[in-house]
Amino acid sequence: xxxxxxxxxxxxxxxxxxxxxxxxxxxxxxxxxxxxxxxxxxxxxxxxxxxxxxxxxxxxxxxxxxxxxxxxxxxxxxxxxxxxxxxxxxxxxxxxxxxxxxxxxxxxxxxxxxxxxxxxxxxxxxxxxxxxxxxxxxxxxxxxxxxxxxxxxxxxxxxxxxxxxxxxxxxxxxxxxxxxxxxxxxxxxxxxxxxxxxxxxxxxxxxxxxxxxxxxxxxxxxxxxxxxxxxxxxxxxxxxxxxxxxxxxxxxxxxxxxxxxxxxxxxxxxxxxxxxxxxxxxxxxxxxxxxxxxxxxxxxxxxxxxxxxxxxxx
Amino acid sequence: xxxxxxxxxxxxxxxxxxxxxxxxxxxxxxxxxxxxxxxxxxxxxxxxxxxxxxxxxxxxxxxxxxxxxxxxxxxxxxxxxxxxxxxxxxxxxxxxxxxxxxxxxxxxxxxxxxxxxxxxxxxxxxxxxxxxxxxxxxxxxxxxxxxxxxxxxxxxxxxxxxxxxxxxxxxxxxxxxxxxxxxxxxxxxxxxxxxxxxxxxxxxxxxxxxxxxxxxxxxxxxxxxxxxxxxxxxxxxxxxxxxxxxxxxxxxxxxxxxxxxxxxxxxxxxxx
Numbered sequence: 001x002x003x004x005x006x007x008x009x010x011x012x013x014x015x016x017x018x019x020x021x022x023x024x025x026x027x028x029x030x031x032x033x034x035x036x037x038x039x040x041x042x043x044x045x046x047x048x049x050x051x052x053x054x055x056x057x058x059x060x061x062x063x064x065x066x067x068x069x070x071x072x073x074x075x076x077x078x079x080x081x082x083x084x085x086x087x088x089x090x091x092x093x094x095x096x097x098x099x100x101x102x103x104x105x106x107x108x109x110x111x112x113x114x115x116x117x118x119x120x121x122x123x124x125x126x127x128x129x130x131x132x133x134x135x136x137x138x139x140x141x142x143x144x145x146x147x148x149x150x151x152x153x154x155x156x157x158x159x160x161x162x163x164x165x166x167x168x169x170x171x172x173x174x175x176x177x178x179x180x181x182x183x184x185x186x187x188x189x190x191x192x193x194x195x196x197x198x199x200x201x202x203x204x205x206x207x208x209x210x211x212x213x214x215x216x217x218x219x220x221x222x223x224x225x226x227x228x229x230x231x232x233x234x235x236x237x238x239x240x241x242x243x244x245x246x247x248x249x250x251x252x253x254x255x256x257x258x259x260x261x262x263x264x265x266x267x268x269x270x271x272x273x274x275x276x277x278x279x280x281x282x283x284x285x286x287x288x289x290x291x292x293x294x295x296x297x298x299x300x301x302x303x304x305x306x307x308x309x310x311x312x313x314x
Numbered sequence: 315x316x317x318x319x320x321x322x323x324x325x326x327x328x329x330x331x332x333x334x335x336x337x338x339x340x341x342x343x344x345x346x347x348x349x350x351x352x353x354x355x356x357x358x359x360x361x362x363x364x365x366x367x368x369x370x371x372x373x374x375x376x377x378x379x380x381x382x383x384x385x386x387x388x389x390x391x392x393x394x395x396x397x398x399x400x401x402x403x404x405x406x407x408x409x410x411x412x413x414x415x416x417x418x419x420x421x422x423x424x425x426x427x428x429x430x431x432x433x434x435x436x437x438x439x440x441x442x443x444x445x446x447x448x449x450x451x452x453x454x455x456x457x458x459x460x461x462x463x464x465x466x467x468x469x470x471x472x473x474x475x476x477x478x479x480x481x482x483x484x485x486x487x488x489x490x491x492x493x494x495x496x497x498x499x500x501x502x503x504x505x506x507x508x509x510x511x512x513x514x515x516x517x518x519x520x521x522x523x524x525x526x527x528x529x530x531x532x533x534x535x536x537x538x539x540x541x542x543x544x545x546x547x548x549x550x551x552x553x554x555x556x557x558x559x560x561x562x563x564x565x566x567x568x569x570x571x572x573x574x575x576x577x578x579x580x581x582x583x584x585x586x
């Protein structure tokens with residue numbers, strides 16, 4: 001796998017510019033992190049439609065909600081903990097409960113926050129956003145997916161949360177990607193022993209784990225669930241039926257995250273042995289992605305081990 | 315505003331107070347204090363100032379009225395019913411199972427409600443966003459937002475006011491229902507917002523400090539606000555429970571039980 005030539009943040013910002021050229025409802029808000037989100041290109045192109053509201057995320061969400069009542073489609077950016085946890089009640093009441101169409105972009109999920117450490121390292125953002133009724137929760141895998149997802153996110157009539165890795169991710173998809181919000185993507189379908197269901201930066205690791213497992217004569221399917229809510233229940237059922245075991249792989253706390261979302265479907269409709277690779281009820285800390293991945297047990301090797309464990313429980 | 319208009323609005327405000335006392339009394343309990351303290355301001359806004367159309371409640375260039383102190387929902391409901399946004403019969407359903415009139419404002423349930431509120435401090439940010447969007451679109455709408463004095467203890471109020479002041483949102487008219495009381499007692503005893511005039515001035519607002527029960531003064535203040543060139547704060551010095559003998563006499567009328575005997579005696583409505 002190669003690293004993408006494009007950053008996800010730049011791709012999103014440029015895609016927003018393109019979209020805004022066609023749709024005057026698009027506006028962008030930030031809380032003093034414009035430079036971190038590469039949205040300067042939007043500000044330069046549409047200075048009157050870009051609002052840096054200062055370091056006040058709760059107010060930013062309310063302002064975005066007010067703009068939504070006036071017919072705008074606001075995209076409100078911050079680092080993921082501040083875009084969700086810091087302003088959770090504002091998102092819950094002023095956006096979701098009010099039925100308003102605000103798009104929330106939370107960047108640097110999980111260990112991607114690296115040197116910013118525990119205060120900036122959300123392992124729970126998708127869990128808390130998933131608990132808001134009707135909230136769409138999406139984590140792009142690479143720049144191509146982000147670009148293809150944007151028009152669908154904008155067209156969706158109510159609130160969407162985007163958990164966005166900012167920089168250059170592993171390039172998983174090319175232009176042939178047929179992306180649909182809420183529809184999982186099966187990246188490897190031949191394995192019969194286990195299905196690795198992954199999201200975000202964990203997709204690359206799941207694909208690597210599948211290769212290692214193949215060398216040991218273990219057949220692993222790989223499915224990318226990018227939309228955690230509403231989850232593609234059919235993809236979960238198919239995974240259980242085809243391989244009889246599931247391992248979820250997430251850069252997030254396993255409590256309330258992708259593992260929980262998959263287990264909610266599997267337990268109800270197709271119970272099979274399941275393991276969850278993710279952060280196990282820990283806070284974040286400073287460190288490089290690779291180091292933190294070792295510390296929190298979300299490496300490729302952790303996925304391989306979890307796969308074997310799940311299979312052994314069949 | 316001439317004397318006859320002021321007189322007729324005073325009569326209207328009295329009728330709306332009676333409607334509110336009856337509405338909350340019919341349910342049996344509610345936020346009567348903060349409902350009655352804002353009634354004169356709502357009367358002036360809705361019956362003499364706001365560009366609104368009850369037949370077309372979502373028209374794009376309408377003025378917006380955000381009741382950020384969302385527990386004053388019933389004050390909005392009696393006004394909206396009186397103006398014909400929905401049948402007056404709905405008032406009897408306040409807070410009952412399946413109602414369109416919950417105690418806190420809900421834009422998804424009630425025609426004429428421009429924003430949901432109830433978690434305090436949030437409505438002002440929304441009003442600021444509306445004012446910014448209106449400027450972007452060259453929409454002539456005036457955005458009215460009513461906040462509470464207890465609500466002013468929420469940090470979000472000051473986040474929103476800082477942005478409104480710095481952006482000189484002259485299409486924004488914020489009103490503070492300064493009735494000096496909150497759920498647990500006196501605002502000054504719990505976490506005082508004094509000196510509130512200085513606070514809002516320091517945030518860049520054009521501040522007017524008036525008697526919140528003086529129809530003429532409220533009208534003049536709104537007229538002044540529309541040509542101030544700045545974000546506007548009208549401090550309404552009010553009495554919690556104004557116009558209901560039992561509420562004004564109570565030690566704290568933030569929320570209280572109102573029996574049928576109480577509301578009938580207060581309103582003189584023995585046939586309703």
